[in-house]
Amino acid sequence: MSSEIKDIHRDEANKKIKQMVDDADIGLFTTDLTSLPLKTRPMSRQKVDADGTIWFFSHKDSDKNQDIKKDNRIQLFYSNKGSMEFLSLYGTAEIMQDAAKAKELWSTMAKIWFKDHDDPNLTLIKVTPEDGYYWDTKDGKIVSLFKMAVGLITGKEIDGSVEGKVKS
Numbered sequence: 001m002s003s004e005i006k007d008i009h010r011d012e013a014n015k016k017i018k019q020m021v022d023d024a025d026i027g028l029f030t031t032d033l034t035s036l037p038l039k040t041r042p043m044s045r046q047k048v049d050a051d052g053t054i055w056f057f058s059h060k061d062s063d064k065n066q067d068i069k070k071d072n073r074i075q076l077f078y079s080n081k082g083s084m085e086f087l088s089l090y091g092t093a094e095i096m097q098d099a100a101k102a103k104e105l106w107s108t109m110a111k112i113w114f115k116d117h118d119d120p121n122l123t124l125i126k127v128t129p130e131d132g133y134y135w136d137t138k139d140g141k142i143v144s145l146f147k148m149a150v151g152l153i154t155g156k157e158i159d160g161s162v163e164g165k166v167k168s
Helices: 010-024 063-070 099-105 108-112 141-154
Strands: 002-005 026-031 039-044 054-059 073-080 085-096 122-137 159-167
Touching: 010 026, 010 073, 010 085, 010 122, 010 159, 026 063, 039 054, 039 063, 054 063, 054 099, 063 085, 063 122, 073 122, 099 122
Parallel strands: 002 159
Antiparallel strands: 026 039, 026 073, 054 122, 073 085, 085 122, 122 159
């Protein structure tokens, strides 16, 4: 199956980031990018702003916060198998304590890890994407699977995906 390469920038990239991160919700949040093995953990986003900024909640003393204090470069990986979309983002993270923003982002699920939006152990991680790469289907999962089957039967290469750089 061949791919169309379509790099996207600014507003279009931010829309794609928002759509893909919101659809996937949980991604792999990677810190300490210079050490191997990479330090990666699953994290649910609290919100994705229209400008592509991604917000997370984190414990004040967590390993990821300690890593970000030393080196604020991070990598995020998202996979939405249901729609066959994949996204890798590189950017910078900023740790902050902001009661008003925490209240705005608060959800019932956050109660699993924090007492309330004003919990003294609650910090916000603001991720600003700088660069990334996405893989998507042109026609959705069902049509893409059908095209793959046709390609297998006929031996012809099928045009079914789109991929490219995302640059905020």
